[in-house]
Amino acid sequence: xxxxxxxxxxxxxxxxxxxxxxxxxxxxxxxxxxxxxxxxxxxxxxxxxxxxxxxxxxxxxxxxxxxxxxxxxxxxxxxxxxxxxxxxxxxxxxxxxxxxxxxxxxxxxxxxxxxxxxxxxxxxxxxxxxxxxxxxxxxxxxxxxxxxxxxxxxxxxxxxxxxxxxxxxxxxxxxxxxxxxxxxxxxxxxxxxxxxxxxxxxxxxxxxxxxxxxxxxxxxxxxxxxxxxxxxxxxxxxxxxxxxxxxxxxxxxxxxxxxxxxxxxxxxxxxxxxxxxxxxxxxxxxxxxxxxxxxxxxxxxxxxxxxxxxxxxxxxxxxxxxxxxxxxxxxxxxxxxxxxxxxxxxxxxxxxxxxxxxxxxxxxxxxxxxxxxxxxxxxxxxxxxxxxxxxxxxxxxxxxxxxxxxxxxxxxxxxxxxxxxxxxxxxxxxxxxxxxxxxxxxxxxxxxxxxxxxxxxxxxxxxxxxxxxxxxxxxxxxxxxxxxxxxxxxxxxxxxxxxxxxxxxxxxxxxxxxxxxxxxxxxxxxxxxxxxxxxxxxxxxxxxxxxxxxxxxxxxxxxxxxxxxxxxxxxxxxxxxxxxxxxxxxxxxxxxxxxxxxxxxxxxxxxxxxxxxxxxxxxxxxxxxxxxxxxxxxxxxxxxxxxxxxxxxxxxxxxxxxxxxxxxxxxxxxxxxxxxxxxxxxxxxxxxxxxxxxxxxxxxxxxxxxxxxx
Amino acid sequence: xxxxxxxxxxxxxxxxxxxxxxxxxxxxxxxxxxxxxxxxxxxxxxxxxxxxxxxxxxxxxxxxxxxxxxxxxxxxxxxxxxxxxxxxxxxxxxxxxxxxxxxxxxxxxxxxxxxxxxxxxxxxxxxxxxxxxxxxxxxxxxxxxxxxxxxxxxxxxxxxx
Numbered sequence: 111x112x113x114x115x116x117x118x119x120x121x122x123x124x125x126x127x128x129x130x131x132x133x134x135x136x137x138x139x140x141x142x143x144x145x146x147x148x149x150x151x152x153x154x155x156x157x158x159x160x161x162x163x164x165x166x167x168x169x170x171x172x173x174x175x176x177x178x179x180x181x182x183x184x185x186x187x188x189x190x191x192x193x194x195x196x197x198x199x200x201x202x203x204x205x206x207x208x209x210x211x212x213x214x215x216x217x218x219x220x221x222x223x224x225x226x227x228x229x230x231x232x233x234x235x236x237x238x239x240x241x242x243x244x245x246x247x248x249x250x251x252x253x254x255x256x257x258x259x260x261x262x263x264x265x266x267x268x269x270x271x272x273x274x275x276x277x278x279x280x281x282x283x284x285x286x287x288x289x290x291x292x293x294x295x296x297x298x299x300x301x302x303x304x305x306x307x308x309x310x311x312x313x314x315x316x317x318x319x320x321x322x323x324x325x326x327x328x329x330x331x332x333x334x335x336x337x338x339x340x341x342x343x344x345x346x347x348x349x350x351x352x353x354x355x356x357x358x359x360x361x362x363x364x365x366x367x368x369x370x371x372x373x374x375x376x377x378x379x380x381x382x383x384x385x386x387x388x389x390x391x392x393x394x395x396x397x398x399x400x401x402x403x404x405x406x407x408x409x410x411x412x413x414x415x416x417x418x419x420x421x422x423x424x425x426x427x428x429x430x431x432x433x434x435x436x437x438x439x440x441x442x443x444x445x446x447x448x449x450x451x452x453x454x455x456x457x458x459x460x461x462x463x464x465x466x467x468x469x470x471x472x473x474x475x476x477x478x479x480x481x482x483x484x485x486x487x488x489x490x491x492x493x494x495x496x497x498x499x500x501x502x503x504x505x506x507x508x509x510x511x512x513x514x515x516x517x518x519x520x521x522x523x524x525x526x527x528x529x530x531x532x533x534x535x536x537x538x539x540x541x542x543x544x545x546x547x548x549x550x551x552x553x554x555x556x557x558x559x560x561x562x563x564x565x566x567x568x569x570x571x572x573x574x575x576x577x578x579x580x581x582x583x584x585x586x587x588x589x590x591x592x593x594x595x596x597x598x599x600x601x602x603x604x605x606x607x608x609x610x611x612x613x614x615x616x617x618x619x620x621x622x623x624x625x626x627x628x629x630x631x632x633x634x635x636x637x638x639x640x641x642x643x644x645x646x647x648x649x650x651x652x653x654x655x656x657x658x659x660x661x662x663x664x665x666x667x668x669x670x671x672x673x674x675x676x677x678x679x680x681x682x683x684x685x686x687x688x689x690x691x692x693x694x695x696x697x698x699x700x701x702x703x704x705x706x707x708x709x710x711x712x713x714x715x716x717x718x719x720x721x722x723x724x725x726x727x728x729x730x731x732x733x734x735x736x737x738x739x740x741x742x743x744x745x746x747x748x749x750x751x752x753x754x755x756x757x758x759x760x761x762x763x764x765x766x767x768x769x770x771x772x773x774x775x776x777x778x779x780x781x782x783x784x785x786x787x788x789x790x791x792x793x794x795x796x797x798x799x800x801x802x803x804x805x806x807x808x809x810x811x812x813x814x815x816x817x818x819x820x
Numbered sequence: 821x822x823x824x825x826x827x828x829x830x831x832x833x834x835x836x837x838x839x840x841x842x843x844x845x846x847x848x849x850x851x852x853x854x855x856x857x858x859x860x861x862x863x864x865x866x867x868x869x870x871x872x873x874x875x876x877x878x879x880x881x882x883x884x885x886x887x888x889x890x891x892x893x894x895x896x897x898x899x900x901x902x903x904x905x906x907x908x909x910x911x912x913x914x915x916x917x918x919x920x921x922x923x924x925x926x927x928x929x930x931x932x933x934x935x936x937x938x939x940x941x942x943x944x945x946x947x948x949x950x951x952x953x954x955x956x957x958x959x960x961x962x963x964x965x966x967x968x969x970x971x972x973x974x975x976x977x978x979x980x981x
Binding site: 120122123124126127128129130131132133136144174225263285286287288289337338339340341342371372415435526584585586703704707710711712715737738739743745746749751752762815 | 841843844846851856857858859860861862863864865867868870875885897898899901902911914915918920921922923924925926927928938949950952953954955956957958959961963964965966
């Protein structure tokens with residue numbers, strides 16, 4: 111291998127380092143209008159009147175719209191999951207007669223200048239009769255029930271030596287890309303083409319949706335991605351604002367630009383997580399799980415957005431993780447509350463279910479007096495049972511673990527940690543009065559969602575190569591990785607390659623970038639196209655073009671474990687992460703440097719979710735975290751040196767490269783590992799039941815321990 | 821609204837005549853009136869540091885300063901770091917150490933680091949981490965940013981001022 115497996119420097123970086131990136135806010139079109147959204151200030155209420163007269167007469171204001179102006183546009187559709195009956199909970203572009211969360215768009219103002227747009231927006235008078243807000247998901251209306259399972263649970267309980275139960279919860283987090291959402295829409299009357307720049311993640315799907323909603327032919331709408339300042343599941347989904355910008359460009363006959371501010375982002379872009387898991391496990395005398403039952407409550411917020419019930423679906427499908435578990439049943443209740451609607455955030459449904467499952471494995475170990483790692487070993491699916499039919503479906507595919515040697519990865523991690531010595535050292539420090547502990551969480555990820563990807567590669571007469579893909583960049587380094595894969599086939603240096611992505615006008619088929627699918631799906635399509643091109647190169651002279659496809663009906667399944675060493679400061683109830691190790695098998699690393707970057711960045715987000723980040727609401731549904739002063743992202747202070755162990759013991763048999771996705775393994779088990787480490791530091795198994803472990807929650811835990819001693 | 825004020829901003833050694841309302845932030849003036857969009861806005865309330873630029877050598881958050889306050893100062897932005905097409909040691913180190921992913925926070929980190937290393941070339945690792953913790957990055961987990969800045973510090977000391 112000449113290019114694959116090398117830490118090639120990124121092709122993307124030079125432009126970005128020079129400050130020449132073109133993010134959504136950097137775009138401009140002559141004569142553009144600026145859109146500003148007027149948002150609900152109450153969590154639940156009946157709209158009595160919206161007075162736009164003063165706003166309309168503000169200098170520079172060109173138009174003000176409310177629901178009546180966009181009533182013909184259908185609500186935002188559902189991209190993922192095939193659960194029916196969700197239509198009543200879809201969100202309209204602007205609130206119709208009720209508002210259901212603080213931040214819901216009620217009106218939009220278009221003005222010549224962004225300052226004028228903001229001034230005019232403040233002049234829109236909202237008359238809303240406030241109604242009681244639904245805050246808890248436990249007694250909230252249910253939009254959907256997701257059920258999965260297999261095996262004979264009754265027999266499992268009958269044979270059980272003991273039954274272990276627990277209830278745990280993960281708070282409300284979101285991806286928080288550093289670039290807020292934004293778009294620039296422009297309609298060209300000469301060609302009849304509507305172009306929206308600022309797309310991300312799934313441009314082709316969103317192109318089809320915009321065309322459908324605005325009643326335009328699909329080929330008359332182009333979505334174009336510039337640079338994208340982070341995705342993490344949140345950015346690039348179709349939101350009401352995207353469609354409003356497009357509708358306005360059509361109707362007002364001027365380009366329309368919209369850039370949200372951070373305050374808006376934190377209450378209007380998708381939230382995620384926010385699940386309660388009630389688990390009940392039938393366990394034999396050796397700690398082997400005979401059966402597992404899960405009751406999950408997802409606080410979906412006010413509407414069902416593009417993801418449908420994906421997060422709950424994935425939580426049910428991925429909860430069993432790396433363990434055999436012969437009988438299983440999960441029921442996820444998707445509940446509607448007066449909060450920001452939820453979608454996906456990196457490792458959706460897995461950060462939550464791994465936390466719940468690994469808390470359970472620790473509880474089993476504590477109940478039976480076993481080492482927590484030994485309980486995991488006894489339950490691991492052995493490598494000889496691969497491929498392993500999990501017995502459930504998700505995202506329209508059968509869950510079949512393609513390859514994996516979980517016990518081997520755990521042993522490699524324990525060797526890296528020098529497990530026995532580390533435990534002795536921590537025990538000695540605890541004996542000396544320090545509150546220090548070690549926690550390990552194991553996980554199975556999923557990646558490479560199909561069904562198909564296409565790539566078109568051209569060898570130009572000057573020897574350079576253009577690779578056109580239907581993928582999208584969210585900052586993950588796709589250009590470099592695609593160029594490396596192509597370079598390996600053609601034996602041309604990656605620096606001679608130009609990778610096109612996120613442009614619906616350059617390729618007719620594209621699935622975008624989500625579910626850690628790009629390296630697997632687009633990468634294999636690039637490989638196929640490069641091979642077809644290479645064949646032509648023997649026969650003809652450039653310029654030459656060849657096309658390639660990759661199809662897959664199954665996802666593949668990376669796996670790994672996180673280990674955390676923490677110190678609890680009793681005086682402040684703060685948790686300091688002293689050491690954090692991510693071990694992950696992704697089959698094969700195309701660019702080890704980028705894989706480590708993904709895992710490290712994911713781990714930092716996972717630490718944030720475990721200790722700092724949370725959207726809380728008061729009893730009236732007012733969000734309490736709407737700025738970076740309240741929604742706390744980890745800084746260089748909170749993130750320790752992340753130690754990464756990438757293994758390639760289980761290449762995927764489902765593709766010729768053997769690759770699996772690396773995007774989500776870094777975050778998956780961070781909450782689980784840190785919770786276990788805090789338990790260990792406090793010498794109180796099962797003490798942590800909720801993330802994030804804020805100082806307030808930790809203080810309550812230590813206080814209850816002191817009272818118990820008294 | 822008050823009448824626009826006309827003045828000159830000196831950015832990266834070049835004069836820009838601007839005519840802006842008193843309330844316009846320096847970040848907006850750099851981006852919209854000078855066309856220097858390398859300075860990014862991530863929160864507009866002084867927390868994330870993506871908009872960090874150097875004013876008379878000191879890192880400041882350009883979202884919290886009015887453009888008119890920067891009159892008569894020497895401003896430096898990310899666009900002024902490289903010499904022609906030759907990357908500044910910080911830019912080169914960020915590239916080599918994979919110190920960026922989406923790149924949105926990068927200009928702010930580059931300018932923060934440039935300001936600090938020029939003022940304190942011998943800054944300790946611990947102090948450097950303390951300073952860099954004032955900006956937010958959501959992609960990298962900071963480790964490679966720290967590595968890159970440390971590597972650049974060594975390079976910058978070798979260079980004649």
